[in-house]
Amino acid sequence: MWNNLSEEVRDLVEAAGFQAPTEVQKAAWEPMLAGENFYMVSPTGTGKTLAYLLPLLEKLETNGQVQAVILAPSQDLAAQIADVARHWAKAKGIKVQSLVGGANIKRQIEKLKGKPELVIGTAGRLNELAQSRKLKLHQVKRLVLDECDRLFSQEQAATTQAFIDRLQQSVSLAAFSATANAEAWAQFEGLREEVFFLDCSQASQALTAKRQHLYLQVSSRKRDDALRRLAQVEGMQALVFVRSIAELDRLKEKLTYRQVPVAVLHSEMTSQDRQNALQGFRQGRYVYLLTTDVAARGMDIPDLPYVIQYDQAEDQATYTHRSGRTGRMGAEGSVLSFVTDRSLRELKKQVPDQAKLEEVFLSQGQVSKEAPVHRDQGTSKSKRGQSQTQKSKNKNKKRKRQQKNKGARRQKK
Missing domain, CATH: 3.40.50.300 (P-loop containing nucleotide triphosphate hydrolases)
Structure with missing residues (x-):
């Protein structure tokens, strides 16, 4: 798989010291390049971000048009993905912009004038910018849903769906999650006619x-x-x-x-x-x-x-x-x-x-993992043993005195 990367990106892979792609990265490579609609499950910490990011960058052109969007359920995750994307996209001259709620919207609108090819954000802010026609989506070819189970949760499902509805039906969808969620899969499955499910949970166990x-x-x-x-x-x-x-x-x-x-x-x-x-x-x-x-x-x-x-x-x-x-x-x-x-x-x-x-x-x-042995435990046991021994000795002495006194009284009689 690494051999199929562009030379600029392959140099970054080598510099990062990656020996071979992970199971999730291998499984996502062809479907991402082919623009297929799929829902992939793989444990956290198995390389899901690069699983969709590297093939995505291979398909993007430096034409100043938004061609792909990555949707995240939180501002912090979107910002984190954007940082990773900028690192890899810079080698190919691809411009990346993060659009999240909580940040200054006027500055975001100003940065959109830089004409990014890849946008990463939260559904609320993306909907807001698209509604005001500041974010043009007509050239988008691919939407990635990161932490899909969260995006289709009760709290975010309506906002996520509203953004998806803004895209053309021809836009391909790729969803990634750490857990298999039946409700999220059911909602995703209804978005496109041809979708499939990829489970890399077992194959990725070695990484955890x-x-x-x-x-x-x-x-x-x-x-x-x-x-x-x-x-x-x-x-x-x-x-x-x-x-x-x-x-x-x-x-x-x-x-x-x-x-x-x-x-x-x-x-x-x-x-x-x-x-x-x-x-x-x-x-x-x-x-x-x-x-x-x-x-x-x-x-x-x-x-x-x-x-x-x-x-x-x-x-x-x-x-x-x-x-x-x-x-x-x-x-x-x-x-x-x-x-x-x-x-x-x-x-x-x-x-x-x-x-x-x-x-x-x-x-x-x-x-x-070893239970601590307290020093006073042995000491207390020893003291308890000594105490019991002393009590026995005292009882024996008392018994002997009683027998002696009883014998003395008999002699007097």
């Missing part, structure tokens, strides 16, 4: 084989203290998933008070604040990035050692997306879940069947 699934027994009231102690572990850096924004802000306040470097990421922040938090985390300025599921969807943080579930995932699909932030592309990584006896039962249902779930312990600044 070094991802560990761990749990730490901790009561709900002591989870913040567990995070404080984990922050002392050498090399600790983690994306921490919290269920609500209110809890996230409360946790940040507690950890900051205890001098733990921490940043937050959630949907109510401005686009600039989210980018600053992400950049600071990637640069290593923070030990923890506290986030919600929506904000962290599809996020790529190279070589992230830990994902921590402060709050447990609602379902297996959510757990899959969370765990996919670490142990990507064959790298090592650990998903650490805080559990009680009750939540442990639910966690076991969410961990992939082929994965091994292991308990870990936090002791003396280390995360270990």
